Amino acid sequence: MHVSHTRSTGTTTGTITGTTGPTGSDVLVIGGGIIGLATAWRAAQRGLRTAVADPEPGGGAAQVAAGMLAAVTELHYGEQTLLGLNLASAERYPAFIAELEAESGQDTGYRACGTLAVALDADDRAHLRELHALQRRSGLDSQWLTGRECRRLEPMLAPGVRGGLRVDGDHQVDPRRLAAALVTACERAGVVFHRDWVDRLSVVRDRATGAVLADGTELAADQVVLAAGSLSGRLAGVPDDVLPPVRPVKGQLLRLTVPGAYAPFLSRTVRAFVRGSHVYLVPRENGELVVGATSEELGWDTTVTAGGVYGLLRDAHELVPGITELPLTETRAGLRPCSPDNAPLLGPSALPGLHLATGHYRNGVLLTPVTGDVMATVLATGELPEEARPFTPRRFSPVPHEPVPQEPVPQEPVPQEQPA
The missing domain is CATH 3.30.9.10 (D-Amino Acid Oxidase, subunit A, domain 2)
Incomplete structure (x- = not known):
C-alpha cells in the first residue's frame, strides 16, 4: 500500500547535517502532513537526524481543513479527557506560531479573533x-x-x-499556510525530504528499522513515526495487531x-x-x-x-x-x-521502534503544537509526557497494558457535532 494521495516526483530535498552512517537517520517520519511536519521539526531541533517520506509534504487533510482552533466550542460529551490535551495545545499556539513564523519567514494566517x-x-x-x-x-x-x-x-x-x-479564546489559523511554513522550517532545521510513496515498513527481528519507498529505495532509521493520517491503518509491513485503528x-x-x-x-x-x-x-x-x-x-x-x-x-x-x-x-x-474514541494515538506502539502520531480526527490543526512537542520528547528521551499518556496507542492493543484513567461520561444525550 502507498501512503499518499499524490504521484511521486522521486526526488529528495532538504539539508543533511552530519554523517548519516549505516542507520540512515535517527528518525524517519512517514507522512508529511502538518502532524508529521511538526514532529519532524521538533525532532530536528532536539538534534536528531530526521527524515520525512511523503510525495507532497504539506499536503493531506490540512489542504481541506478550516483551521479552527476550537478547544472550547469543539467540546463534546464524553471527551473531557481530550479537552485537557486540546487546551494544552491551544495555550501553546501563540508561542508556536511566533517561533514558526520567525524560523520560516512565512505568515501562517493565525488570527486571535474569537x-x-x-x-x-x-x-x-x-x-x-x-x-x-x-x-x-x-x-x-x-x-x-x-x-x-x-x-x-x-x-x-x-x-x-x-x-x-x-x-x-477559540481562534483560527490558515492550515495551508501553516503547512507551507512547517515545510520551510523543517528544511532550515536540516530535515531530509524523500518525496516518494512509502511502500512498506521495514521490520527486522520484531523491530521497526525504516521503510521502503515505491522506487525500491530502502530508508533505515533508529526510530520510525507513522503519521500518515487516515492512511496510517493501511501501511504494509506493520503487524496486524499494531496497525492503528483509524478510518x-x-x-x-x-x-x-x-x-x-x-x-x-x-x-x-x-x-x-x-x-x-x-x-x-x-x-x-x-x-x-x-x-x-x-x-x-x-x-x-x-x-x-x-x-x-x-x-x-x-x-x-x-x-x-x-x-x-x-x-x-x-x-x-x-x-x-x-480513531474509535475520536482521540489521537500518540507515542510508542507495541512494535519496538515504531511510534504513532495519527487519529487526530477533527482536531488535527489544533493539536499540531502539542503533538510535535510530545513526539519529540518521546523520540529524544523515550518517555511519553504525562499529558499524552491517556492517548497511548496501546489503549487499543489486545495485549494487557496499564489502564488509562478516563473522566466520567455525563448522561445527557447531545447530538454529535460535525468536525471541522
Whole structure:
C-alpha cells in the first residue's frame, strides 16, 4: 500500500547535517502532513537526524481543513479527557506560531479573533444551552448572548438568530499556510525530504528499522513515526495487531471570496446549529471565507457532491443571508483520520521502534503544537509526557497494558457535532 494521495516526483530535498552512517537517520517520519511536519521539526531541533517520506509534504487533510482552533466550542460529551490535551495545545499556539513564523519567514494566517456559536430555532437554542452548561462545568470561559447581542457583534447574521455563545479564546489559523511554513522550517532545521510513496515498513527481528519507498529505495532509521493520517491503518509491513485503528471520515468544504464592497463580512469565526445540523464560517484576513463541513462515512471517497455543496450553502444562507452574493471559488473534499474514541494515538506502539502520531480526527490543526512537542520528547528521551499518556496507542492493543484513567461520561444525550 502507498501512503499518499499524490504521484511521486522521486526526488529528495532538504539539508543533511552530519554523517548519516549505516542507520540512515535517527528518525524517519512517514507522512508529511502538518502532524508529521511538526514532529519532524521538533525532532530536528532536539538534534536528531530526521527524515520525512511523503510525495507532497504539506499536503493531506490540512489542504481541506478550516483551521479552527476550537478547544472550547469543539467540546463534546464524553471527551473531557481530550479537552485537557486540546487546551494544552491551544495555550501553546501563540508561542508556536511566533517561533514558526520567525524560523520560516512565512505568515501562517493565525488570527486571535474569537468564535461565536449561534442557534436559529428553539431546539437548537436548547442544545446550545446544554453545551454552555457543559462548558461551564468543565471550567471553560464562554458567555451566553441573546440573539440581539449576537447580531450586534456580527451584523450580517440573520434576524432569526435566537441566542449564542461568545468564546473569545477559540481562534483560527490558515492550515495551508501553516503547512507551507512547517515545510520551510523543517528544511532550515536540516530535515531530509524523500518525496516518494512509502511502500512498506521495514521490520527486522520484531523491530521497526525504516521503510521502503515505491522506487525500491530502502530508508533505515533508529526510530520510525507513522503519521500518515487516515492512511496510517493501511501501511504494509506493520503487524496486524499494531496497525492503528483509524478510518477516513469524509468532509466537504467550500471557499468563497468576500469582495471589498462587502468587507468586513464577518469579524470572527461563526459556528451554528441550523435545525440540528452544523455549519461554520471562517473569515480569513485575505478576504477568503471558508464554509464547512460535511461528515460522511464513505470510506475513501473524496468526491465533491451537489448535495454536499447545496447543504452547506443552504445552512450558511439561513445563518448569513448575504453569503449568496459572494463568489464561490473552490469546493473540496478531504478525509479526516478518526480513531474509535475520536482521540489521537500518540507515542510508542507495541512494535519496538515504531511510534504513532495519527487519529487526530477533527482536531488535527489544533493539536499540531502539542503533538510535535510530545513526539519529540518521546523520540529524544523515550518517555511519553504525562499529558499524552491517556492517548497511548496501546489503549487499543489486545495485549494487557496499564489502564488509562478516563473522566466520567455525563448522561445527557447531545447530538454529535460535525468536525471541522
